Structure formats: C-alpha cells, structure tokens
Amino acid sequence: MAGEPEADCLFCKIVAGEVPATVVRETDTVVAFQDINPQAPCHVLVIPKAHYRDAASLATADPALAADVLRETGAVATQLKVDASGYRVVFNTGTGAGQTVFHAHAHVLGGRGLEWPPG
Numbered sequence: 001m002a003g004e005p006e007a008d009c010l011f012c013k014i015v016a017g018e019v020p021a022t023v024v025r026e027t028d029t030v031v032a033f034q035d036i037n038p039q040a041p042c043h044v045l046v047i048p049k050a051h052y053r054d055a056a057s058l059a060t061a062d063p064a065l066a067a068d069v070l071r072e073t074g075a076v077a078t079q080l081k082v083d084a085s086g087y088r089v090v091f092n093t094g095t096g097a098g099q100t101v102f103h104a105h106a107h108v109l110g111g112r113g114l115e116w117p118p119g
C-alpha cells in the first residue's frame with residue numbers, strides 16, 4: 001500500500017534504524033542524513049519516513065508530506081550554513097536521471113560552486 005514500508009528498501013531500513021546513518025535532522029515525518037558518497041562538502045538526503053518511489057508519487061499521494069520534505073531541505077541548508085552561499089535541491093527521478101534508491105529523497109548540495117546546467 002502507498003506509504004507503507006517496503007521490505008527491500010534501503011531508506012525504509014534507515015528509517016527503521018536497521019541500517020545506520022548519520023542523521024542531521026529528524027521530525028515526526030522526515031529524516032535528513034549525510035549521503036554516504038558525498039558529492040559536495042554539504043550533501044544531505046532528506047526523505048519522508050513513509051515510502052514513496054519518487055518525489056512526484058509522494059507529492060501526488062501526500063502533498064503535506066512533500067511540503068515537509070521541502071521545508072526540511074531549507075532547514076538543513078540553514079543548519080549546515082550553506083543557505084547564504086547557495087545550495088541545490090535535487091530529486092533524481094528514474095534510472096535515466098541517476099535515481100538508484102526508489103524511496104523519494106531530496107539531495108541538498110552546497111558548500112562549493114555548483115555549475116548550471118548540471119551534468
């Protein structure tokens with residue numbers, strides 16, 4: 001069922017505490033943790049605790065939860081002090097765009113120059 005934990009989902013396991021992560025923020029609905037393979041000095045993943053396969057599915061099924069994720073990206077940027085210099089929020093969607101974990105997540109990237117357009 002939409003939103004229910006998936007047995008084989010890595011990020012559901014992080015939410016459940018079955019896989020360790022360096023958590024930087026947590027609310028009732030959202031967890032933010034350091035990416036294991038950081039692409040910038042600040043590289044944090046913000047995920048809903050409920051399972052949705054991608055950002056659009058999340059926003060369609062639970063707009064308030066999608067807003068929680070988006071709000072937390074800003075809170076992460078402030079906490080890690082990349083808000084003034086600028087940061088990027090990325091939702092890779094689909095294998096062709098580089099999505100490898102099919103549990104919705106926002107990448108918060110900052111602390112270095114960020115080229116536009118991205119690769």
Ligand code: 5GP
Nearest residue numbers: 021033034035036037092098099100101102
């Ligand atoms: P995607 O490629 O799906 O947009 O992003 C998945 C992200 O999850 C990647 O940036 C990858 O480095 C990160 N990742 C994969 N496995 C783990 C893990 O076990 N722990 C953490 N903290 N991040 C992970």
Ligand code: ZN
Nearest residue numbers: 009012051103
């Ligand atoms: Zn999941």
